[in-house]
Amino acid sequence: MSDTEHSESGSRPSNFIRNIIDEDIRNNKNGGRVVTRFPPEPNGYLHIGHAKSILLNFGLAEDYNGHCNLRFDDTNPHKENIEFVEAIKKDVAWLGCDWGDRLFFSSDYFDALYEFAMQLIKKKKAYVCDLSAEAMREYRGTLTEAGKDSPFRNRTVEENLDLFARMKAGEFEDGTKVLRAKIDMASPNINLRDPTIYRIRRGVIHHQTGAEWCLYPMYDFTHCLSDALEGITHSICTLEFEDHRPLYDWFLDTLETSCHPQQIEFSRLNLEHTVTSKRKLTELIESGHVAGWDDPRMPTIAGLRRRGYTPAALREFCRRIGVTKSDNVIEMGVLEGCIRDDLNKHSPRRMAVLNPLKVVITNFPEDDEVFEAANHPQDETFGVRKIPFSRELYIDRADFEEVPPKKYKRLIPGGEVRLRNAYVIRCDEVVKDSDGNVVELHCSYDADTRGKKPEGRKVKGVIHWVSARHAIEAEVRLYDRLFNHPTPDNSKDGLSYLDHLNPGSLRTLTRCYLEPSLGDASPGDQFQFEREGYFSLDSSCQPDHQTGERARSKSIFNRTVTLRDTWAKIEKKR
RNA sequence: UGGGAAAUCGUCCAACGGUAGGACUACGGACUCUGACUCCGUCAAUCCAGGUUCGAAUCCUGGUUUCCCAGCCA
Secondary structure (H helix, E strand, C coil), X not given: CCCCCCCCXXXXXXXXXXXXXXXXXXXXXXXXXXXXXXXXXXXXXXXXXXXXXXXXXXXXXXXXXXXXXXXXXXXXXXXXCHHHHHHHHHHHHHCCCCCCCCEEEHHHHHHHHHHHHHHHHXXXXXXXXXXXXXXXXXXXXXXXXXXXXXXXXXXXXXXXXXXXXXXXXXXXXXXXXXXEECCCCCCCCHHHCCCEEEEECCCCCECCCECCCCEEECHHHHHHHHHHHCCCCEEEEEHHHHHHHHHHXXXXXXXXXXXXXXXXXXXXXXXXXXXXXXXXXXXXXXCCCCCCCCCCCCCEHHHHXXXXXXXXXXXHHHHHHCCCCCCCCECHHHHHHHHHHHHHHHCCEECEECCEXXXXXXXXCCCCEEEEEECCCCCHHHCEEEEEECCEEEEEHHHECCCCCCCCCCECCCCEEEECCCCEEEEEEEEECCCCCEEEEEEEEEHHHCCCCCCCCCCCCEECEEXXXXXEEEEEEEECCCEXXXXXXXXXXXXXXXXXXXXXXXXXXXXXXXXXHHHHCCCCCEEEECCCEEEEECCCCCCCCCCCCCCHHHCEEEEEEECCCHHHHHHHHC
């Protein structure tokens, strides 16, 4: 396979991190090894921004014949729980990343970290501080003014050791004491103004260590040391940690560790019309704006999966957006393009009528007919399926216009249209109710147009349909962007991101008609509903335990993405 | 106003002192039993001002704009 031509799996565009690693390998730094890690905090589900990081870290490990560790950064038991741990593992694996036996927790290192902390105390580089949180904030100074030393800064090593041991023993209440690194209260980098490295949290049950600890290390202290303990070579994180790097390096330079990983920062993903912040995603759920972490409108991996996105599409997406240090906002069209490309190639075609309008073929006999239709127009390996045709059909309301706009090529009074995979029909009569609404169409078919072009005229339009008597009734959920504003959490209009919520982000259609073959679908199965888009059977549609069959009334299809629609574009411009 | 970063087509990413290139989008066309797919074509950018150089997106100087940082969160 000549790979560089293939956009999907082949070409690996270089990026600045790969350049750094290439350089490191040339210099035989780390003995040429590459070990990365993905360090999620289990305080929520993973979102598409994490996918960028996961694919970067695991991709690097794969390409450079190294390793990537999955390490849960679980130092804050207040916010974390085991449900999130399991959800994260599921999502990482679903993306196709394999951590093998390299599953770790920062909490695995709590003992070692405690030893490191004592080492720091003994080197006079850490002290127990009794300042309250508010007092500490005052002592910290501001962005433009230096802070001042804590009155507890010069406690003796012995006193600090004793106090720290008693903190561990649970003698002190939450908030009364912390352990701080002793660096420089006048540093222009606020992170270096004697940062807290241990705080007391009594009585919380940690999902990994239970009640063993009542003091927990902070991120800055934990992360660099965990990296070192695992022999990480390249510790890749997002830009907001850039000015934590001096701290990262300070701990590793001050303490005796067997290696000193290099922290490299890249810019996080921003996607138009959504938010990617765990705090905000949590808020969306708790306030009931969405149904949960896996709501198909959520930018979470679980939401995207339920929506019908594939790992391949997300991988391609991350390949297309690249990795740099510059701030970026990716258009939703990029993500949609990726899933369309994947599903176009890999999903079988079906017909489904979302907004039904009844059509009676007046000159068609009472007996049914059965057609065979290709499951994929460009790929014969998808095979064929049978589709019943009968006297009464449904077509989509949008495929009929009494007063057609210019260039409209679907059904109009007196006009002809091709029924996909079937006959050409002519609309002879429009039946309306007393309010003037179109309720039914009476049409006639040309028996000589099955599998061939009609004689002496050309029919441009092709529309989809289902046989009324054979159709499966289903619910179809149409999703749209969750937010109307492209950057809802940074809209510069004084409004909150919640103010930009799109009230039409979910439209539920309850009386849709599907061709019968769709009755066999399983949750997660994906189809192209021709001329409509890509749809996936919702995960809630589990088969009945008794019969093993899914009740037909229970079909719920999620629209993953629409087809590209140049006609809609023309109409919009009108 | 302290510190740390970033600025290249509408968007994202390349170009590593030597022809500013690709992808997405947009626009135009071909094809079509999906207004899809595919194919062909077009438009479109180096933040600004100086300097170095035969030659600057790239190096230097000075500006401008944007982002991040004052958790006992990560």
